[in-house]
Amino acid sequence: MKKIGLVVKTDAKAIRKADEFESWLHVRNVSVVRRENLLSGSGRPNKQHTTVSSAPEDLFCVFVLGGDGTFLSAVRWIGNQNIPILGIKFGEVGFLAEITEDRLFSVAENILNNDFTTNLRMRLSVKLIREGAEFVRETVLNDVVINKGALARLAHIRTYINDHYLTTYRADGLILSTPTGSTAYSLAAGGPIIHPEVPGIIMTPICPFTLTNRPLIVPDSVRIKIQLNEKSSNIMLTFDGQSGLEIDEKDIILVEKGPQPVRMITMPDQHYFDVLKAKLRWSGGRV
DSSP: OOEEEEEEOSOHHHHHHHHHHHHHHHHTTOEEEEEOOOBOTTSSBOTTSOOOSSOOTTOSEEEEEEOHHHHHHHHHHHTTSOOOEEEEEOSSSOSSOOEEGGGHHHHHHHHHTTOOEEEEEOOEEEEEEETTEEEEEEEESSEEEEEEOTTSOOEEEEEEETTEEEEEEEESEEEEEOSGGGGTHHHHTTOOOOOTTSOOEEEEEESOSSTTOOOEEEOTTOOEEEEEOTTOOSEEEEETTTEEEEEOTTOEEEEEEOSSOEEEEEOTTOOHHHHHHHHTTGGGOOO
16 A cells, blocks of 8 residues: 655645545545644644644655745655655745646546656755754755844855855855755745756845855855854844744754755656746746
8 A cells, every 4th residue: 555645735726636646545545644734623633534744754845836935844744754755836926836736636546556757856055063963963955044123233154165264144044055945935036046956056145235245155065054244143044934933143054955855756747847937937937
């Protein structure tokens, strides 16, 4: 019996489709592990579907019904396991969903018959060193962001490449992005679009005080070290926009290519550049 993971956006339309899809899978003798965050009328979590802290290692694949935020949450749920994942669009403009909801069942039939391929998407490994010891370790698919609070002064972000000093960014923040994440927050901050198969890490300052501080692409083989200047306060470090914590000048952030990429299921008729043109409305394309 195959076991499928199902991660669902907290949206009525997505939940209805997930219920239909779950019944469809059960008819085909497929076990389902479903993860969602429903609230009942009392405001307490709905216990209809059990939420587990990490994906079971014996999952055949994971279907994600939602937008990019739901997809990133599902990737965190999978962790470093080698489980293929497919996104089905139920959100706003996004780049991580491979198919639309009207194709769900036909594509799922192919996947259950092992008729699919996967592309590997690089992730970043992020370590926060505090008081000489590893305090936090995270892996991100899109980006890790250093961002100042609304009332904080400009952040002064000392940056090193392989322990060689690069510059001190005076900016609202700094985004370190994968090629997959180049179409997310980094793009909104003026960063370049990088094809997912191009190896590299994008460093995009957010509203830099010095206009000559431009986005920079470095090889994915380097290690980036970041530390704030003295007397920094109200500065946050966030991971894929999913979680974060406050940091100060005593913390050291280390970022490098992660050891385990994400296996994203791809369809033979789906081309990256077509998605890019449609999402960005190039040449009259529609979202």
